[in-house]
Amino acid sequence: MLRVWTRPRAAGTLAAMKSIAPVLALLALASAACAQPEPAAPAAPLAPAPAAAPAARDDRAAEALGWQLGVQAWTFRDRTTFEAIDTAKALGLRYIELYGGQKLAPDGDTKVGPEMPAEQLARLRGRLEATGVKAMAFGVTEFSKDEAAARRTFAFAKALGIGTITCEPDDDAWDLVERLADEYGIAIGCHNHPKPSRYANPEAALAAVKDRSKRLGACADTGHWLRSGVDPVEALRLLEGRIRSLHFKDVAPASPKAEDKPWGTGECKAREMLAELRRQGFRGLFSIEYEWGKGKELEANVARCIAFFDAEAKALHAKPATPGGAGQRK
Numbered sequence: 001m002l003r004v005w006t007r008p009r010a011a012g013t014l015a016a017m018k019s020i021a022p023v024l025a026l027l028a029l030a031s032a033a034c035a036q037p038e039p040a041a042p043a044a045p046l047a048p049a050p051a052a053a054p055a056a057r058d059d060r061a062a063e064a065l066g067w068q069l070g071v072q073a074w075t076f077r078d079r080t081t082f083e084a085i086d087t088a089k090a091l092g093l094r095y096i097e098l099y100g101g102q103k104l105a106p107d108g109d110t111k112v113g114p115e116m117p118a119e120q121l122a123r124l125r126g127r128l129e130a131t132g133v134k135a136m137a138f139g140v141t142e143f144s145k146d147e148a149a150a151r152r153t154f155a156f157a158k159a160l161g162i163g164t165i166t167c168e169p170d171d172d173a174w175d176l177v178e179r180l181a182d183e184y185g186i187a188i189g190c191h192n193h194p195k196p197s198r199y200a201n202p203e204a205a206l207a208a209v210k211d212r213s214k215r216l217g218a219c220a221d222t223g224h225w226l227r228s229g230v231d232p233v234e235a236l237r238l239l240e241g242r243i244r245s246l247h248f249k250d251v252a253p254a255s256p257k258a259e260d261k262p263w264g265t266g267e268c269k270a271r272e273m274l275a276e277l278r279r280q281g282f283r284g285l286f287s288i289e290y291e292w293g294k295g296k297e298l299e300a301n302v303a304r305c306i307a308f309f310d311a312e313a314k315a316l317h318a319k320p321a322t323p324g325g326a327g328q329r330k
Contacts, residue, residue: 059313068284069288070088070137071084071095071096072247073085073112085127089131091299097135097137097287099139108120121159125160135162136163138153138157139191142168143173144170144173145170167191168198171208187216187217188209189244192219192224195227195229197224201230202220218244221289223247223251223260226268227257232269245287246277248270248273248287251266263304263309290305
């Protein structure tokens with residue numbers, strides 16, 4: 001190792017320092033030349049490209065008609081309620097219908113429904129508020145003559161600001177359901193599962209509600225009607241003025257085992273159904289309930305339904321309303 005005396009022993013210090021300055025400079029250059037450069041830090045990996053944002057919806061025509069397009073959370077039964085809410089938001093939907101028994105979130109075992117602990121109910125309410133997705137309905141549920149159980153369901157709906165309970169009450173529960181509907185200010189949509197459900201035919205739902213409070217009506221499941229051999233357009237005509245909400249579907253073939261299809265490609269006559277609802281002056285919730293598929297394929301089919309609905313609403317809004325519709329009674 002070379003050593004350089006920076007402090008001379010004899011007199012004439014300044015002169016000595018000047019004499020060795022060239023040596024110091026040469027040593028500095030040699031040291032720099034021999035030094036091994038530090039390896040360069042590896043380049044940071046490129047951030048993945050952000051996922052493409054969903055195409056912005058133009059739902060102005062639908063909203064002008066009083067049509068609120070949402071999704072039944074059952075459509076996204078392959079995920080939790082929080083994830084279903086997030087998916088609805090990503091698809092451009094502002095409304096959702098919740099159902100009982102769906103797992104609330106990935107980080108726990110809580111199920112959505114009237115028995116939820118208060119802190120979990122607050123979490124659900126917070127998720128809805130944060131995303132701007134409004135819970136419009138809850139169901140399908142059942143009602144018996146058990147008033148305490150029925151009250152829990154109504155209180156749950158009220159706590160979330162839900163306006164409609166979709167249900168299939170026992171025949172002897174309608175007096176209780178009617179009383180609580182008026183007490184809580186919540187509408188009732190009598191739903192039709194396929195045969196052998198007691199409400200498979202629209203006449204059954206109409207008979208149950210026709211002489212009762214105007215809050216009581218039908219939740220029209222158009223796909224289940226076709227699965228039961230009922231013409232969906234004719235069923236809507238029969239229930240005019242009593243339709244509170246819809247589980248809107250387009251299925252094929254016309255049989256009990258019909259599968260969900262993107263709207264406009266099945267056998268439910270989707271365009272004619274929407275035209276009939278426009279004629280009636282219906283105002284309320286359309287819940288997309290797509291019961292086939294999962295994951296990205298399911299999301300793509302739901303997106304096709306949304307695009308069809310928005311296009312048809314725009315076309316219908318551009319036409320003069322047909323006089324004589326009963327409208328949506330409040």
